[in-house]
Amino acid sequence: MDAGLLHRVDEFLRTRSDRALRALLLTQDAREIADVIDALEYGKRKVFALLPPETQADIVMLLSEGSRESVITRLPDDIIARLLYFLDEDDATDILQELPPRRHAHVLQGLKEDRRKRIEKLLTFDPETAGGLMDLHFIEVDPRTSVSAVITHVQEYAKRHKQVPVVFARDAQGIKWISARTLVSSRAQVEAGALSKPIPSLASSTDREHVLDTMNRGVSDVACVVDEHQKVLGVIHLNDLLRVAEAEASEDVYRMGAVGLLDSSYLESRFSTIWRKRVGWLLVLFVAELFTFTALARFEASIAAVTVLALFVPLCISAGGNSGSQAATLITRAMALGHVTPRDWWRVLQRELLMGLALGLALGLVGYVRALLTPQNVLGDADRWMLGLVIGQSVAIICLWGTLVGAMLPLAFRKFGVDPGYASSPFVATFVDVTGIVIYFTIANAVILG
Structure with a gap:
């Protein structure tokens, strides 16, 4: 972290130079701003609140757990709703889970109906399970569908939801995944099923540690989450598990040292x-x-x-x-x-x-x-x-x-x-x-x- 930047932010906070502080922060990248907020002894919420919501969305998941909790829990509901608009649904769900349940309804009122329903669905799952880790951006296609038709479907979905979906195809052997790279590099008339490959299927109640183990042993970058009837509920990406891996490693270290789990960083904990x-x-x-x-x-x-x-x-x-x-x-x-x-x-x-x-x-x-x-x-x-x-x-x-x-x-x-x-x-x-x-x-x- 840039010590000079931290000193300038601290000075602007002390002199209450909000306009100069905002201008300074907007010249920095998200990682630098997150590091500064983590390092501040006071004024975390004020610095975060000065930023536009799209910038807040870029840095909020980069904050330490202690800083994120300190900032989010003290923001008004309407500010949080604007922030959630720029986040993926799974990240938005993680942010909501930092808040007391009684505030969820007030925050969700500020979102569009389709987005609100998707987040409400994710909130029903335990955050420590596969259901709590998944996102909902996927489509299922018939294995006999041509590549050109699948690409058209993906484009329509991406235009509507601002996200590129994961493509699943189901055949007699189960649920399979068709990677985006395979789709765009294949001939238009090829059937999608011929391009699919097996992926792990996880029950929504699967513990996140087992999810991590399964993904580590697998050869695909995604896994699908299914209900008791094998209906696809969502998708888990390998890169979404980085925070899970860090959390599981921390749990193991704490337990092996006979220390209870800390929810915040050491210096931020009381x-x-x-x-x-x-x-x-x-x-x-x-x-x-x-x-x-x-x-x-x-x-x-x-x-x-x-x-x-x-x-x-x-x-x-x-x-x-x-x-x-x-x-x-x-x-x-x-x-x-x-x-x-x-x-x-x-x-x-x-x-x-x-x-x-x-x-x-x-x-x-x-x-x-x-x-x-x-x-x-x-x-x-x-x-x-x-x-x-x-x-x-x-x-x-x-x-x-x-x-x-x-x-x-x-x-x-x-x-x-x-x-x-x-x-x-x-x-x-x-x-x-x-x-x-x-x-x-x-x-x-x-x-x-x-």
Whole structure:
């Protein structure tokens, strides 16, 4: 972003030079204006309101979620209606969903009947589903229709709706897509059905994450949305999924970090909001960590007999937490990319079993050597070689255990319909901490205390 532009906008806001500010903004492109509005600490709505509605339409979807909500919710209904006139119906629906439902009717009254009905139809779908992602610009043609007739139909639609529609053709094999490039490069007398190719068909209630996965695996740029009777309701374009991909990636990162989802950017979110999003998970993890106290209390006699054992507790359990976090991250990402599914659990288990053994051997060797280097005044009556054996074995086994837990938990979560992102690094680390203590002192009791 241009820091000089931001400074000038801030200065015009401070001096209330609205005419000069408007003239300055109209010389900038949409991306620059959106970046400036996002960066402003105050005056976001005023800057946006100074722009003509066609410019507002160009920048509104480029704003961060926090800025967009701050601006849109404070605009009068008639201003929002003029803005929606210049937006695609699916984007207009997204803007309306930023508003309280009680304002929808007042805003829609300012639109033409045909456009209003299309937006009202889109508002009936959950924004987190395929129905909430689709647009309504499509036409269905008979596969036997000639290319020239289809092109004429497309031109008439585009003239009427100011949008070029996606062309579908239905045959015995299902719904197929005819790309615009194929139409304009084919002979006029060719039947449209001969140019069509299969595309994904998605129920309107399909979750947007599944939509993203389906489109990533497909070979077409579009997918059709159908109802329970296989009637086409709308179309989803690949480029419409960019915001979805960003949102899904953010959700995964937040969940893997044990943080609640933020609706706005970090700097635009209130302190109380961020506190609330973080404290819930921290309390859950803190309560879970209290079980380490219970585990340590169970082995109080062992610690009293060989006090040096307590010094190696952080070393041993951190090996399991770190290896488990690694495995959880790898498997969660592999599932997100479609490389691994819960049906692959046996292959994953075999692979991670060998990996856990290899990692455990490497870390266990380091732990063994470190235990042998323990000063005599710290060892007390403990045997140096026995202590090294305990630490080496414990680190190796806990590392193996952490690796298996981290690999299997995301698969188990997905199997039972829970987002694998919840098998986050803190969650895995906490679970392995508690069980690692039990493994460590069980080995110590067997080797040193007999």
